[in-house]
Amino acid sequence: MGSTSSMLTQYDIEEVQDHCDHAFSQQEIVSLYHRFCQLDRNGGGFVSAEEFMTVPEFAVNPLSQRLLRMLDGLNFKEFVAFLSAFSPRASLQQKIEFIFRVYDTDCNGKVAFDDILSILRDLTGSFMTEQQRQKVLIHVLEEAGYTKDSNFTLPDFMKILDNSDVKMEVEVPID
Amino acid sequence: MATSSVAGDIELDRPNLEDYLPSDSLPQEFPRNLHLRDLLDISPVLTEAAGAIVDDSFTRCFKSNSPEPWNWNIYLFPLWCLGVVIRYGILFPLRGLTLLVGWLAFFAAFFPVHFLLKGQKMRSKIERKLVEMMCSVFVASWTGVIKYHGPRPSTRPHQVFVANHTSMIDFIILEQMTAFAVIMQKHPGWVGFIQKTILESVGCIWFNRNDLKDREVVAKKLRDHVQHPDSNPLLIFPEGTCVNNQYTVMFKKGAFELGCAVCPIAIKYNKIFVDAFWNSKKQSFTMHLVRLMTSWAVVCDVWYLEPQYLRDGETAIEFAERVRDMIAARAGLKKVPWDGYLKHNRPSPKHTEEKQRIFADSVLRRLEES
Numbered sequence: 001m002g003s004t005s006s007m008l009t010q011y012d013i014e015e016v017q018d019h020c021d022h023a024f025s026q027q028e029i030v031s032l033y034h035r036f037c038q039l040d041r042n043g044g045g046f047v048s049a050e051e052f053m054t055v056p057e058f059a060v061n062p063l064s065q066r067l068l069r070m071l072d073g074l075n076f077k078e079f080v081a082f083l084s085a086f087s088p089r090a091s092l093q094q095k096i097e098f099i100f101r102v103y104d105t106d107c108n109g110k111v112a113f114d115d116i117l118s119i120l121r122d123l124t125g126s127f128m129t130e131q132q133r134q135k136v137l138i139h140v141l142e143e144a145g146y147t148k149d150s151n152f153t154l155p156d157f158m159k160i161l162d163n164s165d166v167k168m169e170v171e172v173p174i175d
Numbered sequence: 176m177a178t179s180s181v182a183g184d185i186e187l188d189r190p191n192l193e194d195y196l197p198s199d200s201l202p203q204e205f206p207r208n209l210h211l212r213d214l215l216d217i218s219p220v221l222t223e224a225a226g227a228i229v230d231d232s233f234t235r236c237f238k239s240n241s242p243e244p245w246n247w248n249i250y251l252f253p254l255w256c257l258g259v260v261i262r263y264g265i266l267f268p269l270r271g272l273t274l275l276v277g278w279l280a281f282f283a284a285f286f287p288v289h290f291l292l293k294g295q296k297m298r299s300k301i302e303r304k305l306v307e308m309m310c311s312v313f314v315a316s317w318t319g320v321i322k323y324h325g326p327r328p329s330t331r332p333h334q335v336f337v338a339n340h341t342s343m344i345d346f347i348i349l350e351q352m353t354a355f356a357v358i359m360q361k362h363p364g365w366v367g368f369i370q371k372t373i374l375e376s377v378g379c380i381w382f383n384r385n386d387l388k389d390r391e392v393v394a395k396k397l398r399d400h401v402q403h404p405d406s407n408p409l410l411i412f413p414e415g416t417c418v419n420n421q422y423t424v425m426f427k428k429g430a431f432e433l434g435c436a437v438c439p440i441a442i443k444y445n446k447i448f449v450d451a452f453w454n455s456k457k458q459s460f461t462m463h464l465v466r467l468m469t470s471w472a473v474v475c476d477v478w479y480l481e482p483q484y485l486r487d488g489e490t491a492i493e494f495a496e497r498v499r500d501m502i503a504a505r506a507g508l509k510k511v512p513w514d515g516y517l518k519h520n521r522p523s524p525k526h527t528e529e530k531q532r533i534f535a536d537s538v539l540r541r542l543e544e545s
Contacts, residue, residue, distance in 0.1 A: 058228055
């Protein structure tokens with residue numbers, strides 16, 4: 001285990017950095033690599049949904065099942081790319097793009113009423129009824145000048161979330 | 176009270192995460208009108224998830240630390256090689272021999288006493304002494320350098336000892352001073368054999384952590400044991416699993432609702448020669464012992480702390496947490512709000528539901544405002 005860090009050459013690290021738009025420093029990439037190997041228990045070079053779920057703090061997250069669809073079977077480069085939206089160096093646009101991707105489950109570039117409703121369902125579980133959720137959603141949509149049938153694109157998301165305080169920063173521990 | 180509530184108690188034995196979190200850690204939202212952007216902005220939840228992927232306190236609790244290599248230059252390398260030769264070529268065989276002789280002497284004395292002195296008071300006394308002796312032999316087999324601080328526990332009823340747990344050798348180290356009756360997970364192999372044949376004579380209680388029925392029986396046995404005037408002091412590792420001696424996971428509350436004095440014991444290993452953490456998923460106990468026996472020494476401090484009593488109006492969980500604070504402070508451990516059993520099981524949906532409840536509440540509250 002101790003020798004794995006030396007297996008990452010400068011070339012490897014630079015390649016990963018290019019892949020994630022230089023969102024992480026070289027040291028951070030080395031740290032992430034250690035973490036990746038730790039999560040990849042059976043050493044297959046990718047982390048399965050099962051392995052992500054062994055982290056209790058992740059498993060209890062209300063959006064964990066949804067995120068797993070994006071995470072399942074990632075190799076190291078993809079793993080870093082996934083996390084790059086959470087780097088302090090990532091732009092607000094990248095962060096909003098990530099949020100949009102979480103909403104846009106069918107990847108058609110549009111987020112419809114049902115997509116938003118389904119996230120709201122994950123977030124509130126049995127503590128709101130389906131009617132309450134619909135009511136809330138329709139209320140805020142209309143207030144913002146949209147309707148139930150509006151489809152949201154990425155630029156719409158940018159406009160809506162631009163001046164709200166989206167704070168999505170995760171520090172990579174370096175030891 | 177006795178039988179019907181036991182099953183319920185067992186269920187309650189799983190502590191709630193929420194009970195451990197300070198209440199101000201919940202988001203304190205000042206009510207304001209709910210807007211579309213507030214609903215769409217799921218960044219806090221995502222940040223939490225990504226944070227857990229990058230680093231999580233639970234995995235840290237069970238990370239073994241390999242010792243820093245010091246054989247990295249031409250002067251040190253021969254010294255290190257010499258060390259290897261001494262440790263594996265001389266120390267290890269000598270220690271193996273010590274163990275062997277110890278076992279032979281132990282069995283030669285134990286079985287006659289066990290079968291010939293049936294029903295006599297002398298028997299349990301001698302057996303206790305023999306078990307203590309055997310544990311000393313074990314400690315000698317890894318050249319244990321153990322400092323005990325504080326008053327040595329004596330045999331008397333109505334007290335239960337609780338300690339942080341790093342390896343099964345915790346038990347051996349504590350047992351060589353006092354013949355504790357320990358509550359432990361059932362093990363397979365030779366450890367299981369010793370558990371069944373020998374340790375039962377000092378009143379140890381075994382159970383299977385995943386068997387609910389077993390746990391019921393244990394809860395009852397515990398109560399009986401504590402009340403009995405002749406029984407050995409009870410020792411419980413309330414974490415329920417081995418942690419790497421840098422962190423401490425939540426205490427199961429079973430030990431804290433027996434209605435008797437709780438005497439905390441803090442154990443801190445010095446990792447200078449070997450890491451005493453037993454990572455049972457990676458290593459069998461035999462291999463763990465071999466690793467200890469091929470190191471220079473196991474260095475360790477044991478503190479017997481001030482006995483604690485349940486305070487007025489204190490729940491068992493608060494009591495457990497107070498004792499955990501004491502042990503963590505003394506042994507220099509970081510506390511994490513996780514149940515050690517998560518090593519084997521998925522977290523209960525309760526934790527997710529709690530997060531959902533908080534979010535739903537804030538949405539509903541803010542909707543009413545607008």
